[in-house]
Amino acid sequence: MTHDNASESSSMTVEPACPPMRLAFIAVASLALGIVTNRMLNASANESFTGEVQVETMVVRAPVDGILQSWHVAEGETVDPDVLLCEIGGHNLARQIQIQEQEVARLEARLAALQAEVDVKVHEHVRELDGDIYQAELQTADLLQKKYYHELEAMAWRDTLESYEESQNLQLTENGVDGPAQSELTDRQINALLKEESATNAVEATEAQLRICNQRLDKLQQQKQTLHERVRLAVGVSEVELHLAQSRDTLNQLTQEQEQQVIRSTRIGTIANFRRRPGEYVQAGEVLADMFQLGESYVRANIPSSQSHQFSVDTTVKCQFPNGETRTGVVTNVAVATSPETSPTRTATGPTVPLRIEPTGALWPQMPVGGHVTIVR
Structure with a gap:
């Protein structure tokens, strides 16, 4: 029995523990590895x-x-x-603008003077044209009156000639002669025929004179309508207006260039x-x-x-x-x-x-x- 217990004791002998230095090394290595890993993670993050x-x-x-x-x-x-x-x-734009403003003012004054001259001349010519138109209208009225008179005269002589013919036919009928008269025209009939022809010719002549008067009236009216423009051209208003427009355009361009020379914040x-x-x-x-x-x-x-x-x-x-x-x-x-x-x-x-x-x-x-x-x- 004693021998068996000794055998069990020898078989259960405890192995020696890890040396302290090894444990310390393992602990230090684990700590360093953790620190390095943490720093790497922080650096990455x-x-x-x-x-x-x-x-x-x-x-x-x-x-x-x-x-x-x-x-x-x-x-x-x-x-x-x-x-x-x-x-x-x-670019000395201020001086150029000043000169151009003076030129514009000069042209504006010149234009105003020419327009006043145009008004005076137009008034004079209109008065003359109105007089000519009035005379033409009076002449037209007189010719119309003459035309109506000659037309009435021709109608009267035509009626007179017809009455002579009827009287002659009636006399022949009373004398037992049938049919139209075959005798020659009497002096009264010839005179009436000539008077009728003269009145008809007078009507035609008066109509021709009326056409001439109407043409003159139309021409005078047309002259009156275009008078203002013709006087403007004769006086030189259009030329001054053209120069004034060009000067104003130049002034605007200079002013815009001057404004561009001033830079402002936006x-x-x-x-x-x-x-x-x-x-x-x-x-x-x-x-x-x-x-x-x-x-x-x-x-x-x-x-x-x-x-x-x-x-x-x-x-x-x-x-x-x-x-x-x-x-x-x-x-x-x-x-x-x-x-x-x-x-x-x-x-x-x-x-x-x-x-x-x-x-x-x-x-x-x-x-x-x-x-x-x-x-x-």
Whole structure:
């Protein structure tokens, strides 16, 4: 029995424990691995990128060629709409406009004098024409009266001749002679026939005279209607009117050019980056300055294309500003193509994808345009 117990005790001998140094090494290695893994996860989750503060920008362009006379605003000044920014000169338009205004005034005075002369001459000629028309109308009335008289005279002699014929036929019938009279015309019949023919000829002559009078009346009326225009042409009103219209067009063109030389703001903005100074020559369309819309700032970040899949529209990011403040932003646009190969935004790791990030939440601190901001996903 004692021998069996000894055998069991020898078979159940406990193995020696792990050395303390090994345990310490294992613990330290596990802790370091956990720290490295945690840092890698944090780095992957909070990877940062660099962006630049941008604003909506308008440019101030020269509308015409000329010399920049002066700036009426300073760089960094915020202006309202319709504020005078600068003036361009060099064509002496003020003197040209003054000379042209004098020419217009001279032509207007000349035109007024000619129109008064036209009125006087038209009045004189109208009076003469009215007199001629009145005389022609009187002559026409007299001829009409004569025509009616000769027509009545011809009718009377025609009736007289018929009565002579009836009397002669009646006398022959009483004498027992049947049928029309075959005797020669009596002196009275011949006289009546001649009188009738004379009256008929007088009617025809009077009608011819009436046609001439009516033609003269029509001509006089036509002359009266065109008198004003003919007098205007004779006096020279049309020529002066043409010169006046040309002078007014020239004056309007000079005035428009002068207005174009004055450049005004079209909206609220902050003036920056003067390209030209007073006294320098500028060309039409040349950019003279920038106008920033500082109230509409945003951040433009260029993300490596290999990581652009992490961003989409409405993605919220953190913006860390150089003064230590952190604000939130939201991605409002992701470019559909990478930056051009010649773009300075391309990195050594490859092409980049531009993002537009606009503020959300608290207001962003003020920063100069182009200042760097750290973007954290």
